[in-house]
Amino acid sequence: MSFKGYTISIYIMKLSQFKFNLPQSLIASHPTPTRDESRLMVLHKDTGEIEHKIFKDILEYFDEKDVMIFNNTKVFPARLYGNKEKTGATIEVFLLRELNKELRLWDVLVDPARKIRVGNKLYFGDDDLLVAEVVDNTTSRGRTIRFLFDGTDEEFRKNIEILGETPLPKYINRKAVPEDKFRYQTIYAKHEGAVAAPTAGLHFSRELMKRLELKGVEFAEVTLHVGLGTFRTVEVEDLTKHKMDSEQFIVGEKEAELVNEAIDNKRRVCAVGTTSMRAIESAVSANLRLKAANSWTSKFIFPPYDFSIANSMITNFHTPESTLLMMVSAFGGYENVMNAYEVAVKEKYRFYSYGDAMLII
Numbered sequence: 001m002s003f004k005g006y007t008i009s010i011y012i013m014k015l016s017q018f019k020f021n022l023p024q025s026l027i028a029s030h031p032t033p034t035r036d037e038s039r040l041m042v043l044h045k046d047t048g049e050i051e052h053k054i055f056k057d058i059l060e061y062f063d064e065k066d067v068m069i070f071n072n073t074k075v076f077p078a079r080l081y082g083n084k085e086k087t088g089a090t091i092e093v094f095l096l097r098e099l100n101k102e103l104r105l106w107d108v109l110v111d112p113a114r115k116i117r118v119g120n121k122l123y124f125g126d127d128d129l130l131v132a133e134v135v136d137n138t139t140s141r142g143r144t145i146r147f148l149f150d151g152t153d154e155e156f157r158k159n160i161e162i163l164g165e166t167p168l169p170k171y172i173n174r175k176a177v178p179e180d181k182f183r184y185q186t187i188y189a190k191h192e193g194a195v196a197a198p199t200a201g202l203h204f205s206r207e208l209m210k211r212l213e214l215k216g217v218e219f220a221e222v223t224l225h226v227g228l229g230t231f232r233t234v235e236v237e238d239l240t241k242h243k244m245d246s247e248q249f250i251v252g253e254k255e256a257e258l259v260n261e262a263i264d265n266k267r268r269v270c271a272v273g274t275t276s277m278r279a280i281e282s283a284v285s286a287n288l289r290l291k292a293a294n295s296w297t298s299k300f301i302f303p304p305y306d307f308s309i310a311n312s313m314i315t316n317f318h319t320p321e322s323t324l325l326m327m328v329s330a331f332g333g334y335e336n337v338m339n340a341y342e343v344a345v346k347e348k349y350r351f352y353s354y355g356d357a358m359l360i361i
Helices: 055-061 153-163 201-204 206-214 252-264 274-281 325-334 332-348
Strands: 038-043 050-054 067-072 074-075 079-084 091-098 105-112 121-124 130-137 142-147 191-194 218-224 247-251 269-270 291-295 312-314 357-360
Touching: 038 055, 038 332, 050 055, 050 079, 050 218, 055 206, 055 357, 067 252, 067 274, 079 130, 091 121, 091 142, 130 312, 142 191, 191 247, 201 312, 218 252, 252 269, 269 274, 312 325, 325 332, 325 357, 332 357
Parallel strands: 038 357, 067 218, 067 269, 074 191, 269 312
Antiparallel strands: 038 050, 079 091, 079 121, 091 105, 105 142, 121 130, 130 142, 218 247, 247 291, 312 357
16 A cells, blocks of 8 residues: 555454464363462563463552553343153253243244244143244344243343353363353353353452452452353454454443553553453554443454553453454464463463453553
């Protein structure tokens, strides 16, 4: 591209540049016994220096008036197993989001999808605690269903709690167990609406939060209801052609003021997780400050990208060619992050939702 005699090079990264060899054995199937005792890799983005720590050592890197931004979304038990009318075939129904509370319409994924057509009824639980009717096809696996339930919303939610399983990602190759209900949830989760946990936050224990608070670190909470689109496979080599699913997010006035004060005073502002980062980067004002917002975002962050709000980030280790790895590479520097991942594999760090953590500063 030429502009008044100058040549400007615009380099767009490709999907294949985010490949790396990840042994299946490094994908964590269970959390560590104690939340804040997972391993922590610290990556200094200016130098590429790497330190190996335990997660609770994160206290060393933050001081009074620094701000941590947490995503306070709450995971609900989104995976149901039901039976198709007449045949009795077992069908997995994954609740994505509620479309209409009064009509009890939900956007879902079904498996096996080939067996589920408009008009089919699905029965869930002993004595058919819940019954749903398929009312629309949305994608190859997507359906809109309507729950045929006459009780109150509170009763309906209670039945979902009884019947639903913790929606562990497919990468975790096992069935959910009772422990997952608590461990696949942050200790500060408040607003129900996510079908996947903001996993960087899973490392924070109540004790560690208290120690950070006593040190004077400020906490700002935002909400981004994580959908499965965050984990959707990228199928195009040209990253500019990949489309993210929309996710609802909320940034409050007080939280924006707290973060902006830290920016103005050149304090450390840390996004805890890719979902927190996505929320704040979707709420940037014209003067590059955080603004209050209640909206939906389909923002896809990949290198090169100029971040406006956070100057540090906590994240888990992500899978090859994932949009999450792309965001982290944009923040920490592509070469730095890919080198860090090579070290992580060599040092046998644990990957994905229940895996170890990285602090980029």
